[in-house]
Amino acid sequence: MAFFGLFGSPKPEPVKTEPPLTKPVTGREQAGPTVTSFARNPYGGHPAAGLTPAALALILRSSIDGSPERYLELAEDMEERFWQYGSTLSTRKRAVARLEIKVKAAGDDQADLDEAELVRQVVQGAAFRSVFIDLLDAIGKSYSAIEIIWDTDTKPWKPTAFKYRDPRFFEFDRHDPERLLLRNDHGLEELWPNCWIVHRAKAKSGLTIRGGLARQVAWLFLFQSFNIKDWAVFGEVFGQPARIGKFDAGASETDKQILIEALYSMGTDLAAIIPQSMAVEYLNAEITGSTDLYERKADWLDRQCSKVVLGQTGTTDSSEGSGYAQAKVHDGVREDIMDADGEQAAATLNEQLVRPLIDFNFPRRDRKAYPEVVIGRPDEEDVTALVNNVQKLVPLGLEVSMAEIQGKIGVTPPKQGERLLTAPRARPVAKDGDEADEDVEPRQRRVPSAQQLAGDAIQAAVEEMIGEAGWEPLLAPLASDVRDRLLAAESPEEARRALAEAMAGLDVDAFADLLAKSMFAARLAGELDEGI
Numbered sequence: 001m002a003f004f005g006l007f008g009s010p011k012p013e014p015v016k017t018e019p020p021l022t023k024p025v026t027g028r029e030q031a032g033p034t035v036t037s038f039a040r041n042p043y044g045g046h047p048a049a050g051l052t053p054a055a056l057a058l059i060l061r062s063s064i065d066g067s068p069e070r071y072l073e074l075a076e077d078m079e080e081r082f083w084q085y086g087s088t089l090s091t092r093k094r095a096v097a098r099l100e101i102k103v104k105a106a107g108d109d110q111a112d113l114d115e116a117e118l119v120r121q122v123v124q125g126a127a128f129r130s131v132f133i134d135l136l137d138a139i140g141k142s143y144s145a146i147e148i149i150w151d152t153d154t155k156p157w158k159p160t161a162f163k164y165r166d167p168r169f170f171e172f173d174r175h176d177p178e179r180l181l182l183r184n185d186h187g188l189e190e191l192w193p194n195c196w197i198v199h200r201a202k203a204k205s206g207l208t209i210r211g212g213l214a215r216q217v218a219w220l221f222l223f224q225s226f227n228i229k230d231w232a233v234f235g236e237v238f239g240q241p242a243r244i245g246k247f248d249a250g251a252s253e254t255d256k257q258i259l260i261e262a263l264y265s266m267g268t269d270l271a272a273i274i275p276q277s278m279a280v281e282y283l284n285a286e287i288t289g290s291t292d293l294y295e296r297k298a299d300w301l302d303r304q305c306s307k308v309v310l311g312q313t314g315t316t317d318s319s320e321g322s323g324y325a326q327a328k329v330h331d332g333v334r335e336d337i338m339d340a341d342g343e344q345a346a347a348t349l350n351e352q353l354v355r356p357l358i359d360f361n362f363p364r365r366d367r368k369a370y371p372e373v374v375i376g377r378p379d380e381e382d383v384t385a386l387v388n389n390v391q392k393l394v395p396l397g398l399e400v401s402m403a404e405i406q407g408k409i410g411v412t413p414p415k416q417g418e419r420l421l422t423a424p425r426a427r428p429v430a431k432d433g434d435e436a437d438e439d440v441e442p443r444q445r446r447v448p449s450a451q452q453l454a455g456d457a458i459q460a461a462v463e464e465m466i467g468e469a470g471w472e473p474l475l476a477p478l479a480s481d482v483r484d485r486l487l488a489a490e491s492p493e494e495a496r497r498a499l500a501e502a503m504a505g506l507d508v509d510a511f512a513d514l515l516a517k518s519m520f521a522a523r524l525a526g527e528l529d530e531g532i
Contacts, residue, residue: 022193092341100375101373198352342375354371
């Protein structure tokens with residue numbers, strides 16, 4: 001304390017604040033392709049032509065060392081030349097692209113619902129589906145980059161376009177192999193903040209460039225290329241007989257040229273002319289051993305490709321003869337991969353699209369949560385049981401989020417001003433039940449329940465007792481006579497005598513009949529109530 005007194009109090013630490021969001025320029029692009037630029041030329045090479053094992057090993061090694069361009073060109077060639085890989089990869093992409101895209105609000109407040117609605121407008125549009133396919137290009141090439149073109153001239157700020165950029169336009173930083181940089185004529189540059197969606201779909205742990213499926217399928221592609229070439233040569237050699245031309249010892253060079261041209265012509269046209277002194281023979285090649293070696297090898301390589309891309313072969317290769325049960329198991333494995341792809345894509349969109357979209361249009365310093373994009377198959381949930389449980393537990397005090405229940409039953413939160421479906425209002429009960437039923441359509445009439453019947457019986461008995469024909473007319477003469485005589489009585493003995501004389505003139509039979517009817521109605525009501 002003395003030390004601080006001599007030299008003064010220590011200076012307070014500066015308050016760290018988050019940097020303000022960088023506003024993108026409307027319509028501006030950072031990575032447009034240009035044919036005049038060597039760095040972003042849209043026309044790439046084709047390393048698949050004449051590919052050898054040594055060349056493939058060099059391409060794969062160079063991609064790790066920071067030069068992925070040839071590897072990405074090979075991945076593009078493989079989708080075109082390796083039919084099994086192209087078809088299964090397209091199937092996987094489109095299966096994920098067809099998954100349901102839902103937007104979950106951060107809460108039940110109107111502000112949270114408005115934010116979720118803005119995100120929903122962006123990601124559930126028809127144009128976003130094609131962008132989603134481009135985003136999933138990362139499954140094969142390990143990453144994909146989509147540039148966001150913003151419109152910030154009008155509110156709300158929204159993307160006007162999503163443009164796929166060739167992955168060859170980028171490189172990873174040599175010092176940080178996970179940091180993606182854009183190539184230009186002067187070197188490498190940082191990606192503009194809040195203007196990119198970079199999706200990384202890793203099939204395995206490790207560097208991003210090693211996570212794409214193309215790296216695993218590359219060797220299958222090479223072996224399949226060799227196999228197809230050998231199969232073509234095999235078919236040419238053994239598919240048709242060899243042609244041998246014979247000439248005399250005194251044949252001239254002109255005669256030999258005529259003979260060789262005739263042999264070539266007979267390979268395709270099967271027609272030729274030669275001098276009479278020349279002879280042509282056909283030799284049939286004798287084949288020993290299996291003749292379907294190349295076909296079986298091609299099928300085996302295709303099956304390995306299906307395992308890599310889809311995780312199974314039952315839905316792509318009918319030659320296995322798998323039954324319905326086995327196909328269902330295979331399809332389940334494929335669904336697991338599809339769900340994982342959808343979850344990875346949703347995480348990328350939430351981080352790189354939803355956050356800037358919300359921060360631009362709904363800035364909050366105390367924000368704790370953002371709307372969330374959820375991509376996946378609809379949960380197979382028993383909606384009836386869910387609604388029944390909510391209906392029983394909410395009256396007991398259970399607090400349930402309305403937004404969550406709406407999402408589970410597939411109901412979109414209503415917009416302001418929309419007509420809403422509400423619970424039917426209770427119909428007023430008329431005194432005359434018959435007249436009230438006549439005003440209601442037959443389909444709206446309800447059969448009275450046992451409780452209603454019991455209540456009606458008691459109500460009828462009470463009305464009869466207190467009505468015009470009830471107990472009051474029977475007791476009216478007695479009440480008026482007793483009151484006069486009690487007022488005139490001078491002692492308790494005279495009052496008792498007056499009551500006894502008045503009761504002697506009461507119509508007991510009518511009063512007893514009324515009480516009997518009332519007791520019968522009460523008994524009937526009790527029997528109905530016990531039988532419910």
